[in-house]
Amino acid sequence: MLAFHTDIAVIGAGLAGVTCARQLAAAGYQVQLFDKSKGMGGRMATRRGEQFAIDHGAQYFTARHPDFIAEVARWLVDGRCAAWTGQVVQWRAEGQTPAYPEQRYVPQPGMSSLCRSLADGLDVALGQRLVALQRQEQGWQLSFADDQPAWLARQVLLAVPPAQAAALLGPAPELQALAASVAMEPCWAAMLELPDRLPLPIDAAWVEHGPIRWLARNTSKPGRTGREGWVIHATPAWSQQQLDTRAEQVAALLHAAFADLVDVEVEVSRRSAHRWLYGQAANPLTLGQVYAADIGLGLCGDWCLGTRIEDAWLSGRALAMAVQAAG
Numbered sequence: 001m002l003a004f005h006t007d008i009a010v011i012g013a014g015l016a017g018v019t020c021a022r023q024l025a026a027a028g029y030q031v032q033l034f035d036k037s038k039g040m041g042g043r044m045a046t047r048r049g050e051q052f053a054i055d056h057g058a059q060y061f062t063a064r065h066p067d068f069i070a071e072v073a074r075w076l077v078d079g080r081c082a083a084w085t086g087q088v089v090q091w092r093a094e095g096q097t098p099a100y101p102e103q104r105y106v107p108q109p110g111m112s113s114l115c116r117s118l119a120d121g122l123d124v125a126l127g128q129r130l131v132a133l134q135r136q137e138q139g140w141q142l143s144f145a146d147d148q149p150a151w152l153a154r155q156v157l158l159a160v161p162p163a164q165a166a167a168l169l170g171p172a173p174e175l176q177a178l179a180a181s182v183a184m185e186p187c188w189a190a191m192l193e194l195p196d197r198l199p200l201p202i203d204a205a206w207v208e209h210g211p212i213r214w215l216a217r218n219t220s221k222p223g224r225t226g227r228e229g230w231v232i233h234a235t236p237a238w239s240q241q242q243l244d245t246r247a248e249q250v251a252a253l254l255h256a257a258f259a260d261l262v263d264v265e266v267e268v269s270r271r272s273a274h275r276w277l278y279g280q281a282a283n284p285l286t287l288g289q290v291y292a293a294d295i296g297l298g299l300c301g302d303w304c305l306g307t308r309i310e311d312a313w314l315s316g317r318a319l320a321m322a323v324q325a326a327g
Protein backbone atom coordinates (compact mmCIF):
# COMPACT_ATOMS: atom_id res chain seq x y z
CA MET A 1 0.00 0.00 0.00
CA LEU A 2 1.24 3.48 -0.87
CA ALA A 3 0.87 6.15 1.78
CA PHE A 4 -0.63 8.84 -0.45
CA HIS A 5 -3.56 8.61 -2.83
CA THR A 6 -5.40 11.08 -4.99
CA ASP A 7 -8.01 10.86 -7.67
CA ILE A 8 -6.20 13.22 -10.04
CA ALA A 9 -2.57 14.33 -9.88
CA VAL A 10 -1.77 17.50 -11.82
CA ILE A 11 1.95 17.99 -12.39
CA GLY A 12 3.07 21.60 -12.92
CA ALA A 13 1.75 24.68 -11.12
CA GLY A 14 2.10 27.09 -14.02
CA LEU A 15 -1.06 28.71 -15.36
CA ALA A 16 -2.13 25.61 -17.35
CA GLY A 17 -1.82 23.25 -14.38
CA VAL A 18 -3.41 25.62 -11.89
CA THR A 19 -6.32 26.36 -14.25
CA CYS A 20 -6.89 22.66 -14.89
CA ALA A 21 -6.63 21.71 -11.20
CA ARG A 22 -8.90 24.54 -10.13
CA GLN A 23 -11.65 23.61 -12.58
CA LEU A 24 -11.54 19.91 -11.66
CA ALA A 25 -11.53 20.64 -7.93
CA ALA A 26 -14.52 22.95 -8.40
CA ALA A 27 -16.28 20.10 -10.22
CA GLY A 28 -15.83 17.87 -7.17
CA TYR A 29 -12.76 15.82 -8.13
CA GLN A 30 -10.08 15.13 -5.55
CA VAL A 31 -7.05 16.89 -7.03
CA GLN A 32 -3.44 17.13 -5.87
CA LEU A 33 -1.18 19.64 -7.62
CA PHE A 34 2.61 19.16 -7.66
CA ASP A 35 5.49 21.37 -8.76
CA LYS A 36 9.23 20.85 -8.63
CA SER A 37 9.88 24.50 -7.79
CA LYS A 38 9.64 26.22 -4.42
CA GLY A 39 7.01 28.58 -5.81
CA MET A 40 4.13 28.55 -8.25
CA GLY A 41 3.73 30.22 -11.63
CA GLY A 42 6.29 28.40 -13.80
CA ARG A 43 7.35 30.75 -16.57
CA MET A 44 5.14 33.48 -15.08
CA ALA A 45 7.98 34.21 -12.70
CA THR A 46 9.13 36.98 -10.39
CA ARG A 47 12.66 37.15 -8.93
CA ARG A 48 12.71 38.87 -5.54
CA GLY A 49 15.54 40.59 -3.65
CA GLU A 50 15.81 43.25 -0.98
CA GLN A 51 13.50 46.14 -2.02
CA PHE A 52 13.59 44.72 -5.51
CA ALA A 53 11.46 42.39 -7.59
CA ILE A 54 11.46 41.75 -11.31
CA ASP A 55 9.41 39.64 -13.72
CA HIS A 56 12.07 37.70 -15.59
CA GLY A 57 9.88 35.27 -17.56
CA ALA A 58 6.58 36.23 -19.18
CA GLN A 59 6.16 39.99 -19.38
CA TYR A 60 2.46 40.65 -19.90
CA PHE A 61 -0.54 38.99 -21.45
CA THR A 62 -3.20 39.82 -23.97
CA ALA A 63 -6.71 38.38 -24.30
CA ARG A 64 -8.27 37.41 -27.65
CA HIS A 65 -10.55 34.40 -27.02
CA PRO A 66 -13.99 35.51 -25.70
CA ASP A 67 -13.79 33.12 -22.72
CA PHE A 68 -10.36 34.38 -21.74
CA ILE A 69 -11.52 37.98 -22.19
CA ALA A 70 -14.35 37.22 -19.73
CA GLU A 71 -11.93 35.57 -17.26
CA VAL A 72 -9.53 38.50 -17.44
CA ALA A 73 -12.44 40.87 -16.78
CA ARG A 74 -13.04 38.97 -13.50
CA TRP A 75 -9.33 39.18 -12.61
CA LEU A 76 -9.43 42.94 -13.20
CA VAL A 77 -12.44 43.35 -10.93
CA ASP A 78 -10.94 41.30 -8.08
CA GLY A 79 -7.59 43.10 -8.46
CA ARG A 80 -5.48 40.04 -9.34
CA CYS A 81 -4.49 41.78 -12.55
CA ALA A 82 -4.34 45.29 -13.94
CA ALA A 83 -3.94 46.91 -17.32
CA TRP A 84 -0.38 47.91 -18.15
CA THR A 85 -0.32 51.19 -20.06
CA GLY A 86 3.45 51.48 -20.42
CA GLN A 87 4.90 53.06 -23.55
CA VAL A 88 5.89 50.05 -25.74
CA VAL A 89 7.67 50.48 -29.06
CA GLN A 90 8.86 48.37 -31.96
CA TRP A 91 12.57 49.07 -32.37
CA ARG A 92 14.06 48.47 -35.81
CA ALA A 93 17.55 49.42 -36.95
CA GLU A 94 16.05 52.43 -38.74
CA GLY A 95 14.12 53.71 -35.71
CA GLN A 96 11.19 53.29 -33.30
CA THR A 97 7.47 53.08 -34.00
CA PRO A 98 4.61 52.45 -31.53
CA ALA A 99 4.11 48.71 -30.92
CA TYR A 100 0.96 46.92 -32.13
CA PRO A 101 -1.89 48.59 -30.21
CA GLU A 102 -3.23 45.87 -27.90
CA GLN A 103 -4.43 46.06 -24.32
CA ARG A 104 -1.70 44.51 -22.20
CA TYR A 105 -2.34 43.09 -18.73
CA VAL A 106 -0.14 42.04 -15.83
CA PRO A 107 -0.85 40.19 -12.59
CA GLN A 108 -0.03 42.28 -9.54
CA PRO A 109 2.13 42.67 -7.55
CA GLY A 110 4.21 40.29 -9.71
CA MET A 111 3.81 37.77 -12.52
CA SER A 112 3.91 34.76 -10.20
CA SER A 113 1.15 36.13 -7.97
CA LEU A 114 -1.63 35.10 -10.37
CA CYS A 115 -1.05 31.35 -10.07
CA ARG A 116 -0.49 31.66 -6.34
CA SER A 117 -3.83 33.33 -5.83
CA LEU A 118 -5.70 31.06 -8.27
CA ALA A 119 -4.35 28.02 -6.40
CA ASP A 120 -5.76 29.27 -3.12
CA GLY A 121 -7.72 26.41 -1.53
CA LEU A 122 -6.15 23.70 -3.72
CA ASP A 123 -3.91 20.94 -2.32
CA VAL A 124 -0.46 21.89 -3.57
CA ALA A 125 2.85 20.11 -2.95
CA LEU A 126 5.87 22.22 -3.91
CA GLY A 127 9.49 21.12 -4.24
CA GLN A 128 8.36 17.75 -5.65
CA ARG A 129 9.86 16.78 -9.00
CA LEU A 130 8.10 13.87 -10.67
CA VAL A 131 10.75 11.52 -12.06
CA ALA A 132 8.77 8.45 -13.12
CA LEU A 133 5.28 7.21 -13.89
CA GLN A 134 4.43 3.54 -13.57
CA ARG A 135 1.18 1.99 -14.71
CA GLN A 136 -0.73 0.24 -11.91
CA GLU A 137 -3.95 -1.72 -11.92
CA GLN A 138 -5.91 1.25 -10.63
CA GLY A 139 -4.04 4.14 -12.15
CA TRP A 140 -0.49 5.41 -11.85
CA GLN A 141 2.31 5.30 -9.34
CA LEU A 142 4.19 8.59 -9.19
CA SER A 143 7.82 8.62 -8.04
CA PHE A 144 9.47 11.86 -6.98
CA ALA A 145 13.11 12.96 -6.77
CA ASP A 146 15.08 12.97 -3.52
CA ASP A 147 13.37 9.89 -2.12
CA GLN A 148 10.16 11.77 -1.46
CA PRO A 149 7.20 9.46 -0.84
CA ALA A 150 5.46 7.99 -3.88
CA TRP A 151 1.82 8.70 -4.67
CA LEU A 152 -0.90 6.68 -6.34
CA ALA A 153 -3.31 8.54 -8.62
CA ARG A 154 -6.21 7.31 -10.70
CA GLN A 155 -5.33 9.87 -13.39
CA VAL A 156 -2.24 11.97 -14.11
CA LEU A 157 -2.34 15.26 -15.99
CA LEU A 158 1.04 16.67 -17.04
CA ALA A 159 1.10 20.46 -17.32
CA VAL A 160 4.84 20.75 -17.93
CA PRO A 161 6.90 21.81 -20.98
CA PRO A 162 7.02 19.19 -23.76
CA ALA A 163 10.59 17.90 -23.22
CA GLN A 164 9.87 17.43 -19.52
CA ALA A 165 6.59 15.65 -20.38
CA ALA A 166 8.27 13.41 -22.97
CA ALA A 167 10.84 12.29 -20.40
CA LEU A 168 7.99 10.97 -18.21
CA LEU A 169 5.88 9.41 -20.95
CA GLY A 170 7.75 6.15 -21.56
CA PRO A 171 4.63 4.13 -20.59
CA ALA A 172 2.53 6.02 -23.20
CA PRO A 173 4.53 6.07 -26.47
CA GLU A 174 1.87 7.90 -28.54
CA LEU A 175 1.64 10.79 -26.11
CA GLN A 176 5.41 10.74 -25.77
CA ALA A 177 5.85 11.13 -29.54
CA LEU A 178 3.46 14.10 -29.59
CA ALA A 179 5.30 15.85 -26.76
CA ALA A 180 8.69 15.09 -28.29
CA SER A 181 7.59 16.63 -31.60
CA VAL A 182 7.41 20.12 -30.06
CA ALA A 183 10.69 22.05 -29.81
CA MET A 184 11.12 24.82 -27.27
CA GLU A 185 13.39 27.79 -27.91
CA PRO A 186 15.66 29.02 -25.11
CA CYS A 187 15.75 32.56 -23.76
CA TRP A 188 18.41 34.22 -21.65
CA ALA A 189 16.92 36.91 -19.40
CA ALA A 190 19.10 39.59 -17.79
CA MET A 191 17.84 41.47 -14.74
CA LEU A 192 19.31 44.91 -14.04
CA GLU A 193 18.74 46.74 -10.75
CA LEU A 194 19.40 50.47 -11.11
CA PRO A 195 20.13 53.03 -8.38
CA ASP A 196 18.22 55.72 -10.31
CA ARG A 197 15.49 56.03 -12.88
CA LEU A 198 16.81 55.61 -16.42
CA PRO A 199 16.00 58.74 -18.47
CA LEU A 200 14.36 56.98 -21.43
CA PRO A 201 11.05 58.07 -22.99
CA ILE A 202 9.90 54.43 -23.37
CA ASP A 203 8.96 51.66 -20.93
CA ALA A 204 9.48 48.64 -23.17
CA ALA A 205 10.47 47.62 -26.67
CA TRP A 206 10.29 44.69 -29.03
CA VAL A 207 13.71 44.92 -30.65
CA GLU A 208 14.24 43.68 -34.19
CA HIS A 209 18.01 43.88 -34.51
CA GLY A 210 21.00 42.69 -32.50
CA PRO A 211 21.02 40.20 -29.61
CA ILE A 212 18.06 41.71 -27.72
CA ARG A 213 14.46 40.73 -28.46
CA TRP A 214 12.66 42.53 -25.62
CA LEU A 215 13.46 45.08 -22.93
CA ALA A 216 11.18 46.50 -20.24
CA ARG A 217 11.19 48.84 -17.29
CA ASN A 218 9.66 46.49 -14.71
CA THR A 219 8.67 49.33 -12.41
CA SER A 220 6.42 50.79 -15.13
CA LYS A 221 3.97 47.94 -14.49
CA PRO A 222 1.18 48.40 -11.94
CA GLY A 223 1.83 47.11 -8.43
CA ARG A 224 5.63 47.04 -8.83
CA THR A 225 7.35 49.12 -6.17
CA GLY A 226 10.96 49.37 -5.05
CA ARG A 227 14.07 50.13 -7.05
CA GLU A 228 14.06 50.66 -10.80
CA GLY A 229 14.54 47.38 -12.63
CA TRP A 230 14.95 46.48 -16.30
CA VAL A 231 14.59 43.06 -17.81
CA ILE A 232 16.35 42.23 -21.06
CA HIS A 233 15.41 39.13 -23.08
CA ALA A 234 17.84 37.87 -25.70
CA THR A 235 16.69 36.50 -29.05
CA PRO A 236 16.29 32.71 -29.33
CA ALA A 237 19.25 32.57 -31.76
CA TRP A 238 21.59 34.49 -29.42
CA SER A 239 20.34 32.47 -26.43
CA GLN A 240 21.06 29.23 -28.29
CA GLN A 241 24.59 30.42 -29.16
CA GLN A 242 25.26 31.35 -25.51
CA LEU A 243 23.45 28.35 -24.01
CA ASP A 244 26.47 27.21 -21.96
CA THR A 245 27.88 30.64 -21.12
CA ARG A 246 27.99 31.41 -17.39
CA ALA A 247 25.07 33.49 -16.10
CA GLU A 248 27.32 36.34 -14.82
CA GLN A 249 28.91 36.67 -18.24
CA VAL A 250 25.54 36.65 -20.00
CA ALA A 251 24.32 39.38 -17.63
CA ALA A 252 27.38 41.48 -18.50
CA LEU A 253 26.95 40.91 -22.25
CA LEU A 254 23.25 41.82 -22.25
CA HIS A 255 23.88 44.81 -19.97
CA ALA A 256 26.44 46.10 -22.50
CA ALA A 257 24.13 45.40 -25.46
CA PHE A 258 21.32 47.28 -23.69
CA ALA A 259 23.50 50.33 -22.94
CA ASP A 260 24.70 50.29 -26.53
CA LEU A 261 21.15 50.14 -27.89
CA VAL A 262 19.65 52.88 -25.71
CA ASP A 263 22.83 54.92 -26.07
CA VAL A 264 22.99 56.12 -22.46
CA GLU A 265 25.18 55.03 -19.58
CA VAL A 266 23.34 52.35 -17.61
CA GLU A 267 24.73 52.21 -14.09
CA VAL A 268 23.52 49.17 -12.19
CA SER A 269 23.67 48.30 -8.50
CA ARG A 270 23.15 44.60 -9.27
CA ARG A 271 22.70 42.40 -12.29
CA SER A 272 22.00 38.73 -12.86
CA ALA A 273 20.75 36.41 -15.57
CA HIS A 274 18.43 33.44 -15.82
CA ARG A 275 18.39 30.86 -18.59
CA TRP A 276 14.98 29.68 -19.73
CA LEU A 277 15.92 26.42 -21.41
CA TYR A 278 12.29 25.83 -22.38
CA GLY A 279 11.22 29.38 -23.25
CA GLN A 280 8.51 29.25 -25.90
CA ALA A 281 7.47 26.62 -28.45
CA ALA A 282 8.90 26.91 -31.97
CA ASN A 283 6.21 24.58 -33.39
CA PRO A 284 3.29 24.31 -30.96
CA LEU A 285 0.51 21.75 -31.42
CA THR A 286 -2.94 22.97 -32.41
CA LEU A 287 -4.85 20.34 -30.43
CA GLY A 288 -5.40 22.44 -27.31
CA GLN A 289 -4.87 19.44 -25.03
CA VAL A 290 -4.16 15.73 -25.28
CA TYR A 291 -6.17 13.24 -23.22
CA ALA A 292 -6.10 9.44 -23.26
CA ALA A 293 -9.19 8.61 -21.19
CA ASP A 294 -8.56 4.85 -21.40
CA ILE A 295 -5.32 5.12 -19.45
CA GLY A 296 -6.13 8.27 -17.44
CA LEU A 297 -3.28 10.37 -18.80
CA GLY A 298 -3.45 13.92 -20.15
CA LEU A 299 -1.22 16.74 -21.36
CA CYS A 300 -1.76 20.48 -21.32
CA GLY A 301 0.34 23.63 -21.45
CA ASP A 302 0.84 26.60 -23.75
CA TRP A 303 2.70 24.37 -26.24
CA CYS A 304 -0.49 22.35 -26.90
CA LEU A 305 -2.00 25.43 -28.53
CA GLY A 306 0.50 28.27 -28.94
CA THR A 307 3.19 30.18 -27.13
CA ARG A 308 1.40 32.56 -24.80
CA ILE A 309 -0.19 32.85 -21.37
CA GLU A 310 -3.65 32.85 -22.94
CA ASP A 311 -2.82 29.53 -24.63
CA ALA A 312 -1.76 28.04 -21.28
CA TRP A 313 -5.09 29.05 -19.72
CA LEU A 314 -7.14 27.76 -22.66
CA SER A 315 -5.19 24.49 -22.70
CA GLY A 316 -5.53 23.86 -18.95
CA ARG A 317 -9.23 24.54 -19.15
CA ALA A 318 -9.65 22.32 -22.25
CA LEU A 319 -7.99 19.38 -20.50
CA ALA A 320 -10.21 19.79 -17.44
CA MET A 321 -13.26 19.79 -19.74
CA ALA A 322 -12.03 16.64 -21.50
CA VAL A 323 -11.63 14.85 -18.15
CA GLN A 324 -15.10 15.95 -17.06
CA ALA A 325 -16.64 14.90 -20.38
CA ALA A 326 -15.14 11.41 -20.00
CA GLY A 327 -16.87 11.12 -16.62
Ligand SMILES: Cc1cc2nc3c(=O)[nH]c(=O)nc-3n(C[C@H](O)[C@H](O)[C@H](O)COP(=O)(O)OP(=O)(O)OC[C@H]3O[C@@H](n4cnc5c(N)ncnc54)[C@H](O)[C@@H]3O)c2cc1C
Binds near residue numbers: 041057059300
Ligand atom coordinates in the same frame (compact mmCIF):
# COMPACT_ATOMS: atom_id res chain seq x y z
C1 LIG B 1 11.29 34.60 -21.31
C2 LIG B 1 9.83 34.37 -21.57
C3 LIG B 1 9.01 35.43 -21.93
C4 LIG B 1 7.66 35.23 -22.17
N1 LIG B 1 6.87 36.32 -22.45
C5 LIG B 1 5.54 36.15 -22.58
C6 LIG B 1 4.69 37.28 -22.73
O1 LIG B 1 5.14 38.43 -22.67
N2 LIG B 1 3.36 37.06 -22.91
C7 LIG B 1 2.83 35.79 -22.93
O2 LIG B 1 1.61 35.65 -23.08
N3 LIG B 1 3.62 34.71 -22.74
C8 LIG B 1 4.95 34.86 -22.56
N4 LIG B 1 5.75 33.77 -22.34
C9 LIG B 1 5.14 32.44 -22.35
C10 LIG B 1 4.40 32.16 -21.04
O3 LIG B 1 5.29 32.29 -19.97
C11 LIG B 1 3.85 30.74 -21.11
O4 LIG B 1 2.98 30.63 -22.23
C12 LIG B 1 3.06 30.29 -19.88
O5 LIG B 1 3.57 30.83 -18.69
C13 LIG B 1 3.11 28.76 -19.86
O6 LIG B 1 2.39 28.24 -18.77
P1 LIG B 1 2.33 26.67 -18.56
O7 LIG B 1 1.52 26.43 -17.34
O8 LIG B 1 1.91 26.01 -19.83
O9 LIG B 1 3.84 26.18 -18.33
P2 LIG B 1 4.91 26.61 -17.22
O10 LIG B 1 4.66 27.99 -16.76
O11 LIG B 1 6.25 26.29 -17.81
O12 LIG B 1 4.62 25.62 -15.99
C14 LIG B 1 5.13 24.32 -15.96
C15 LIG B 1 5.44 23.97 -14.51
O13 LIG B 1 5.80 22.59 -14.46
C16 LIG B 1 6.80 22.42 -13.48
N5 LIG B 1 7.48 21.16 -13.78
C17 LIG B 1 8.19 20.83 -14.89
N6 LIG B 1 8.63 19.55 -14.81
C18 LIG B 1 8.19 19.06 -13.62
C19 LIG B 1 8.32 17.79 -12.97
N7 LIG B 1 8.99 16.78 -13.52
N8 LIG B 1 7.74 17.63 -11.74
C20 LIG B 1 7.06 18.66 -11.16
N9 LIG B 1 6.90 19.88 -11.74
C21 LIG B 1 7.46 20.07 -12.96
C22 LIG B 1 7.67 23.66 -13.64
O14 LIG B 1 8.41 23.92 -12.46
C23 LIG B 1 6.62 24.74 -13.94
O15 LIG B 1 6.22 25.41 -12.76
C24 LIG B 1 7.11 33.93 -22.08
C25 LIG B 1 7.93 32.87 -21.72
C26 LIG B 1 9.27 33.08 -21.45
C27 LIG B 1 10.14 31.93 -21.01
